[in-house]
Amino acid sequence: MNPQTAEPETAQFARLAEFIDGLGLGHEPDERQAALIEVLHEAQEIFGYLPEDVQEFVAEKLRLPLGRVFGVISFYHYFTAEPRGKHQINCCLGTACFVRGAEKIIEQFEDTLGIKMGEVTPDKNFSLGTLRCVGACSLAPVVIVDGKTYGRVTPEQAAEIIAEYN
Amino acid sequence: MKINIDGTDYDAQPGQTVLDVARANGIYIPTLCYHARTGRAGRCRACVVEAEGIRGLKAACVLEVQHAMVIRTDTPAVMNTRRTVVELLLAGGKHNCLACESNGDCELQDMAYKLGIEKPKFLMETTDLQPDLSAEGIVRDLDKCILCGRCVASCNNNVMHEVLDFGWRGDDVRIVCDNNKPMGDSSCVQCGECVQVCPVGALTFKTSKGKARNWEVEKKRVICPYCGVGCVMEIAVRDNEYLWATAVEENCDNLPNKGMLCVKGRFGLDYLNRPDRLTTPMIRKNGKLEEATWDEALEFAAARLQQVKQEHGPGAVGCFSSAKTTNEENFAMMRFARAVIGTNNVDHCARLCHSSTVAGLATTLGSGAMTNSMQEAQKSDVILVTGSNTTWCHPVFGGMIKHAVKQHGVRLIVVDPRKTDLAKIAHLHLRQRNGSDVAWLMGVQRIIINEGWHNQAYIDERCEGWGEYRASLEFFTPEKVEELSGISKDDLHSIAKLYATGGVGALYFSMGITQHTHGTDNVKACANLAMITGNLGVEGGGVNPLRGQSNVQGACDMGALPNVFSGYQKVTDETIRNKFAEHWGIDADQMHTEIGHTVTTMIEACGDDIKALYVMGENPMMSDANLNHVEKQLKKLDLLIVQDIFLTETAQMADVVLPAAAFAEKTGTYTNTERRVQVGRAALTPPKGTRQDYEIIADIAARLGHETFPRTPAALFDEIKRLTPSYHGMTYERLEPNGLRWPCPTEDHPGTPILHVDKFVRGKGLLTPLQYKPSAEEPDSEYPMCLSTGRMLEHFHSGSMTRRCTVLDGIAPRGEVEVNPADAERIDVRTGDKVRVETRRGTIDTHATVTDTVSQGLLYIPFHFVEAAANRLTNDALDPVSKIPEYKICAARISKAE
Ligand code: SF4
Ligand code: SF4
Numbered sequence A: 001m002n003p004q005t006a007e008p009e010t011a012q013f014a015r016l017a018e019f020i021d022g023l024g025l026g027h028e029p030d031e032r033q034a035a036l037i038e039v040l041h042e043a044q045e046i047f048g049y050l051p052e053d054v055q056e057f058v059a060e061k062l063r064l065p066l067g068r069v070f071g072v073i074s075f076y077h078y079f080t081a082e083p084r085g086k087h088q089i090n091c092c093l094g095t096a097c098f099v100r101g102a103e104k105i106i107e108q109f110e111d112t113l114g115i116k117m118g119e120v121t122p123d124k125n126f127s128l129g130t131l132r133c134v135g136a137c138s139l140a141p142v143v144i145v146d147g148k149t150y151g152r153v154t155p156e157q158a159a160e161i162i163a164e165y166n
Numbered sequence B: 001m002k003i004n005i006d007g008t009d010y011d012a013q014p015g016q017t018v019l020d021v022a023r024a025n026g027i028y029i030p031t032l033c034y035h036a037r038t039g040r041a042g043r044c045r046a047c048v049v050e051a052e053g054i055r056g057l058k059a060a061c062v063l064e065v066q067h068a069m070v071i072r073t074d075t076p077a078v079m080n081t082r083r084t085v086v087e088l089l090l091a092g093g094k095h096n097c098l099a100c101e102s103n104g105d106c107e108l109q110d111m112a113y114k115l116g117i118e119k120p121k122f123l124m125e126t127t128d129l130q131p132d133l134s135a136e137g138i139v140r141d142l143d144k145c146i147l148c149g150r151c152v153a154s155c156n157n158n159v160m161h162e163v164l165d166f167g168w169r170g171d172d173v174r175i176v177c178d179n180n181k182p183m184g185d186s187s188c189v190q191c192g193e194c195v196q197v198c199p200v201g202a203l204t205f206k207t208s209k210g211k212a213r214n215w216e217v218e219k220k221r222v223i224c225p226y227c228g229v230g231c232v233m234e235i236a237v238r239d240n241e242y243l244w245a246t247a248v249e250e251n252c253d254n255l256p257n258k259g260m261l262c263v264k265g266r267f268g269l270d271y272l273n274r275p276d277r278l279t280t281p282m283i284r285k286n287g288k289l290e291e292a293t294w295d296e297a298l299e300f301a302a303a304r305l306q307q308v309k310q311e312h313g314p315g316a317v318g319c320f321s322s323a324k325t326t327n328e329e330n331f332a333m334m335r336f337a338r339a340v341i342g343t344n345n346v347d348h349c350a351r352l353c354h355s356s357t358v359a360g361l362a363t364t365l366g367s368g369a370m371t372n373s374m375q376e377a378q379k380s381d382v383i384l385v386t387g388s389n390t391t392w393c394h395p396v397f398g399g400m401i402k403h404a405v406k407q408h409g410v411r412l413i414v415v416d417p418r419k420t421d422l423a424k425i426a427h428l429h430l431r432q433r434n435g436s437d438v439a440w441l442m443g444v445q446r447i448i449i450n451e452g453w454h455n456q457a458y459i460d461e462r463c464e465g466w467g468e469y470r471a472s473l474e475f476f477t478p479e480k481v482e483e484l485s486g487i488s489k490d491d492l493h494s495i496a497k498l499y500a501t502g503g504v505g506a507l508y509f510s511m512g513i514t515q516h517t518h519g520t521d522n523v524k525a526c527a528n529l530a531m532i533t534g535n536l537g538v539e540g541g542g543v544n545p546l547r548g549q550s551n552v553q554g555a556c557d558m559g560a561l562p563n564v565f566s567g568y569q570k571v572t573d574e575t576i577r578n579k580f581a582e583h584w585g586i587d588a589d590q591m592h593t594e595i596g597h598t599v600t601t602m603i604e605a606c607g608d609d610i611k612a613l614y615v616m617g618e619n620p621m622m623s624d625a626n627l628n629h630v631e632k633q634l635k636k637l638d639l640l641i642v643q644d645i646f647l648t649e650t651a652q653m654a655d656v657v658l659p660a661a662a663f664a665e666k667t668g669t670y671t672n673t674e675r676r677v678q679v680g681r682a683a684l685t686p687p688k689g690t691r692q693d694y695e696i697i698a699d700i701a702a703r704l705g706h707e708t709f710p711r712t713p714a715a716l717f718d719e720i721k722r723l724t725p726s727y728h729g730m731t732y733e734r735l736e737p738n739g740l741r742w743p744c745p746t747e748d749h750p751g752t753p754i755l756h757v758d759k760f761v762r763g764k765g766l767l768t769p770l771q772y773k774p775s776a777e778e779p780d781s782e783y784p785m786c787l788s789t790g791r792m793l794e795h796f797h798s799g800s801m802t803r804r805c806t807v808l809d810g811i812a813p814r815g816e817v818e819v820n821p822a823d824a825e826r827i828d829v830r831t832g833d834k835v836r837v838e839t840r841r842g843t844i845d846t847h848a849t850v851t852d853t854v855s856q857g858l859l860y861i862p863f864h865f866v867e868a869a870a871n872r873l874t875n876d877a878l879d880p881v882s883k884i885p886e887y888k889i890c891a892a893r894i895s896k897a898e
């Protein structure tokens, strides 16, 4: 089964528990807090995303407030609480990209894939997201797929980019 | 050092901020993110000032003072920045003051007003989040949130509920509950702390909506009527109506609650306004309670008491005093029983909660009260909590323990059959089998001594009974204790090691220890443990029984007990009797010379020795064990007088009902769990038709020939002061700011936060040899489950007050039984399903809550719900010494109900 899209399973929780136990954390809240990002990385690795029950599991295991766990997840774009497709298409919405028509690009991706921002295609192949400025403003508008950057993207290119991964 | 602000020199201490110095000297610097109780944040820039020689404007709330600093708070640059801050905030949210609950109580509005801002200069896109109305008592309107972070800081660092945090980042930052849940679905306990610190209208009380503007109300200081923490709060009053409650913040470091409240204090006072308050006396005629005048009712009560006394002697009358009334009223009831009736049959519901503590600690240490004070929690190195679900039953103090553990590195051991909130953060949590406390406590002591971790010098110098005590430990081998308690040898060793070698150790316990047929032994075992480790008489140590009602310590102190006058002066001592008789102007020969009946034995003796009961503010028909039997017993009485604020289950059975004033309507003193005596002044006029408890007692006394019976709080307090050595040095004036902890023998004595400092009150601490005794009824094949009962966070005692409060009853509207998932599966029930719980004494239908809070084989039922009254099930077997019933264990069975 594809771990990226499956419902969280007991075996996955067991793996995460083992990882956390393996860190050999002491009782001090600061020490446990310091391990949070590393644990969330691992959790996202295991589950593909960080749904509510995984967030709760991490909070309980690390004895940290759930709010703090969520705070970190929602702070970093890297973490996602929604299931992701096999390929992640992210469109930059920073000022430079916005000015150069990022919204049109987004619309085009949405139309072509038949989903909205933040959603996953029914075949679970693609998910669509946005980013804040990725520091490539000279290339605006920018689209990033699985870490690969596409610059000066035009709406027409959307279908081409998608085809690369289909 | 000195600093100069706006041209004047002021004294300053290193470590202070410019803001601290300004505030201390009455200089206005506005703050939005800084709050005295949440500390520095440096986020909003409302507090900027100019500092000579430092470039740019600095936030005064984080700028630490330096010698000879020159500060200006009113330059054009400062004013401009302030203005910009406010204008941006006003523009960025939906600040419609007209419709806002906080209008008139909003720090942003105040700033705008002072700066002369009429409307925002900027036009910005505002958020459109819609108010979150999901919680019972609190409205979150994040469109008004200015992201100051006070709520996050207070929820995480003060009350320690750890619900709120910042979510997302940049322009999207928003305050979230847990992982972005609606507040009502989150782990929020509705303590209201965040509402109290929120500077604007983003967090408000749902219950005060539309009731009154802040400037229309009067704020009056009262003491919370619920648990023994004794939180000091302010209630908002308009037209003699209670509106809402806030914790007193001024000088709050010196108050028991340090500016915090729990959900009961916050949302538990609207019962005061209920239309079903008793306001007309009633007399039973032809089997029915009918309205009567005060004269008729008092005459009836007095005449019938007189009749019973004449026909059967004074010993046929019993008096129930109340841990929810004041010291003055308890003293009055005590005097009434002893001087007017002539009986020592006077007691109150401490019998049901901590009589074994008083018995156990008085014999071993010489005083039955908490040895140390709550604010010492963070000074302990190790805290051992057993048989106390502190975050539910003493919530504000529960938060202080969490604070000590999470922010001061205090180690926490919890020994409790239930996985309580404290258990979840403990370094060690072990679940003993219900009723095996003597075994594990003595087992741990045996290990401590065998390992040489005990304090022999302390024992030799300060304690006695070592030899016999030591011998009795031999029985409690780790193997034996593991078998009896279910705690493994290794875990026993860990407890022993952490508690005995981890530094100063404090022990906190409550009814999990006391409510057993061997409750007194349990308490003595706790005392032994603290003595052999030298943990008594030291700061941060102690043996600390947490008392459950606002004045249960005081009711005991006042001698509303069958064996002692106020100040624990023995009724069997002739000199003491003479002293009281002389003061009261009565003949000492008419006084009862023997120890009287307890609450529990009075019920048992109804119809035999006891013919009449005078019950003030107690509800035995809910609170006593084995209610079916209690009901039968009360029916045998010739006379039942009930004095209360509602027609309780007990009042419904009365022959005469006397409507009393409630706590906020009376003046008097209350003694909290740490022996701190505080004054509560009347904040409301009592409803028409009611009378003060102390007046009613005096009225009946007068009709029984005691015309000079004192009838004001001041007169009663004067008597207390004269006749009670530990209260000698107290006056209302001295008690007014922060209270005083007894003993306070003289008017210049500062009170006593720690007992037994150089020597025990008793002289030498008594180490007690103990034996393991099984509980009165253990699970068997017919009733295979173990049933324990207790409280829940939102409700209190027999529910007569909290169940009449909208928010509290809204959060917890019905009874429940906690069932372990494995047991639930066996009988095929899920959370919310109807179940039937049966014991040899009764049956109730209630709802299941499936949770691993209880271990397999254990059921837990809160006792607040009349429709599913836990005490129909409980066992009324008594501890032979203290006469406390065994609420914490009996045999039960559970099945799915239709
Ligand atoms: S009401 Fe209390 S528990 Fe709930 S969020 Fe506010 S401070 Fe935290
Ligand atoms: S809800 Fe109130 S206290 Fe919390 S961040 Fe917003 S404005 Fe500040």
Ligand code: SF4
Binding pocket: B224, B225, B226, B227, B228, B229, B230, B231, B257, B261, B262, B263, B264, B265, B266, B394, B395, B396, B397
């Ligand atoms: S119930 Fe106890 S903790 Fe809660 S507010 Fe009242 S005194 Fe404080």
Ligand code: FES
Binding pocket: A092, A093, A094, A095, A096, A097, A098, A132, A133, A134, A135, A136, A137, A140, A141, A142
């Ligand atoms: S705005 Fe898109 S890369 Fe900078």
Ligand code: FES
Binding pocket: B030, B031, B032, B033, B034, B041, B042, B043, B044, B045, B046, B047, B048, B059, B060, B061, B062
């Ligand atoms: S009050 Fe100083 S920065 Fe907010």
